[in-house]
Amino acid sequence: MATTHDIDTDGQDPALEARAVSVFYGDKQAVKEIDLVIPANKVVALIGPSGCGKSTLLRCFNRMNDLVAGARVEGEINFHGTNLYQDDVDPVEVRRRIGMVFQKPNPFPKSIYNNLAFGPKVNGFKGDLDGLVEESLKQAALWDEVHDRLSDSAYALSGGQQQRLCIARTLAVKPEIVLMDEPASALDPIATQRIEELIFELKKQYTIVIVTHNMQQAARISDYTAFLYMGELVEYGPTDLLFTNPSEERTEAYVTGRFG
Amino acid sequence: MSEPVNSFDGARSSLDRRRHLKGRIFAVLCGTAAMFGIVALAVLLIDVFIDGAGELDIQFLTSFASRFAEQAGVKAALLGSIWILGLTALIAFPISVGAAIYLEEYAGKNWITRLIQLNIANLAGVPSIVYGILGLALFVRALGLERTILSGALTLSILILPIIIMASQEAIRAVPSSIREAAYGLGATRWQVVSQQVLPMAMPGILTGTILALSRAVGETAPLIMVGAVGFIAFAPSGVMDQFTVLPLQIYNWISRPQVEFHHIAAAAILVLLALLLTMNAAAILLRNRYQNRT
Ligand SMILES: Nc1ncnc2c1ncn2[C@@H]1O[C@H](COP(=O)(O)OP(=O)(O)O)[C@@H](O)[C@H]1O
Numbered sequence A: 001m002a003t004t005h006d007i008d009t010d011g012q013d014p015a016l017e018a019r020a021v022s023v024f025y026g027d028k029q030a031v032k033e034i035d036l037v038i039p040a041n042k043v044v045a046l047i048g049p050s051g052c053g054k055s056t057l058l059r060c061f062n063r064m065n066d067l068v069a070g071a072r073v074e075g076e077i078n079f080h081g082t083n084l085y086q087d088d089v090d091p092v093e094v095r096r097r098i099g100m101v102f103q104k105p106n107p108f109p110k111s112i113y114n115n116l117a118f119g120p121k122v123n124g125f126k127g128d129l130d131g132l133v134e135e136s137l138k139q140a141a142l143w144d145e146v147h148d149r150l151s152d153s154a155y156a157l158s159g160g161q162q163q164r165l166c167i168a169r170t171l172a173v174k175p176e177i178v179l180m181d182e183p184a185s186a187l188d189p190i191a192t193q194r195i196e197e198l199i200f201e202l203k204k205q206y207t208i209v210i211v212t213h214n215m216q217q218a219a220r221i222s223d224y225t226a227f228l229y230m231g232e233l234v235e236y237g238p239t240d241l242l243f244t245n246p247s248e249e250r251t252e253a254y255v256t257g258r259f260g
Numbered sequence B: 001m002s003e004p005v006n007s008f009d010g011a012r013s014s015l016d017r018r019r020h021l022k023g024r025i026f027a028v029l030c031g032t033a034a035m036f037g038i039v040a041l042a043v044l045l046i047d048v049f050i051d052g053a054g055e056l057d058i059q060f061l062t063s064f065a066s067r068f069a070e071q072a073g074v075k076a077a078l079l080g081s082i083w084i085l086g087l088t089a090l091i092a093f094p095i096s097v098g099a100a101i102y103l104e105e106y107a108g109k110n111w112i113t114r115l116i117q118l119n120i121a122n123l124a125g126v127p128s129i130v131y132g133i134l135g136l137a138l139f140v141r142a143l144g145l146e147r148t149i150l151s152g153a154l155t156l157s158i159l160i161l162p163i164i165i166m167a168s169q170e171a172i173r174a175v176p177s178s179i180r181e182a183a184y185g186l187g188a189t190r191w192q193v194v195s196q197q198v199l200p201m202a203m204p205g206i207l208t209g210t211i212l213a214l215s216r217a218v219g220e221t222a223p224l225i226m227v228g229a230v231g232f233i234a235f236a237p238s239g240v241m242d243q244f245t246v247l248p249l250q251i252y253n254w255i256s257r258p259q260v261e262f263h264h265i266a267a268a269a270i271l272v273l274l275a276l277l278l279t280m281n282a283a284a285i286l287l288r289n290r291y292q293n294r295t
């Protein structure tokens, strides 16, 4: 059984609550009955060795697994008192309210401006699009670098800039929660640092769930950390506790670098 | 220990020599094969050019067929080909792209899909005369469309559907899944993802496939004879319900006459057909580049 320490939600409702979530790819179970409470306006890191199910679990939170042929999700994920996997829930709406940033920067082959505008447009945004683009780019700390070349192709940006563009693009649809799957793993250390600073800023407004295989990164940026191993949740609690005084033998072995 | 096989002291082993010889022979063979294609094409073009260039003038392009070679022209056939091509493109393009989108983005990966897929691949290999027979039975007779441009275009559309479908599928499949994920992740519906991200990215490939298929259609004769294209027409088509002839048929008609003057104007008509083909390919390249540069 998993050890779950006290999760302090500051008296607020949790942003997300996973109950007995399992994911199967065909017959293979990649995530095994995980319970996880994500407090609002915090950063929660999912760590664990490669292939332990971090991405799979993360993709449950905005129903991205629906798009994977052969993937099947069991259990419940509660969001504002609604189970995201209920029959009458529209996955498109879920993804609008719970945004996602991917491992490799994946801008559209369009201009910087149109990368930002796509999300609002498909969601029927009617207001001041230019203003929204500017605001989102500022939130992602990219405005100063690109404000004079919004019509340039997004592919002309560096990898780190592209990833911040993808974050800005996600913010432009005004989600409540931002899921990030190893957002800095394809970036150099400087670009990684900028993304980390950005996450620090963003958590004032958003709840962030971030997958990382980099334990220093988890320790630096997250409030809570969940350690997964072979599809199971081993231990979940405040990040300092998990890194300095874990209850589980396997957690300690992993965070001290003895395996993984 | 046996003697060393690979020594670097200059004397190559016989095995090594043989390997290098084989490599060189293969390269020469491949080069010859490539040259063969180029030389054959060049000889063909030069021959046609010598025969036909003298006949090629404005009068030839603006005159209708005639019993007298020096008065005959390709106007009816050229316009017929253009009408047929345009209408075929209008019919085949949306149907093919729709089918490709369905198969790639909507259809479940089950046995029905696989069956459809297999059938499309097989259809691409069916001889064109068979499509002509189908066109005759279905469009000309059953639907009562008579021997019209519409019947011809419908028949050619069916003929090139499988080619465009497969090329479009290829192009759609080549769109990275990370782009689809990004769009879905922003709350786009499937249709929004397909129409606003996937299709624009696939469009250059789809257009290339379409033009290639149309290039095949423009040279087709047999199925159009089946659905009643006529060899001798002295008016320009004015609508899809008109009778028609097309360039390949006109060429065939002239070539099969005994008089040598008709052979010359047949060569000139071949040059017109080639020009039409080159124009189409140029248009394809232009369209493709425009799509690729769009941001
Ligand atoms: N689309 C898929 N189809 C089948 N198996 C998958 C798929 N995606 C992931 N898996 C498997 O599920 C397990 C968990 O994968 P993943 O969630 O990507 O791990 P992590 O992100 O922790 O590296 C792995 O064993 C992986 O091989």
Ligand SMILES: [Mg+2]
Residues within 6 Å of the ligand: A054, A055, A056, A181
């Ligand atoms: Mg992963």
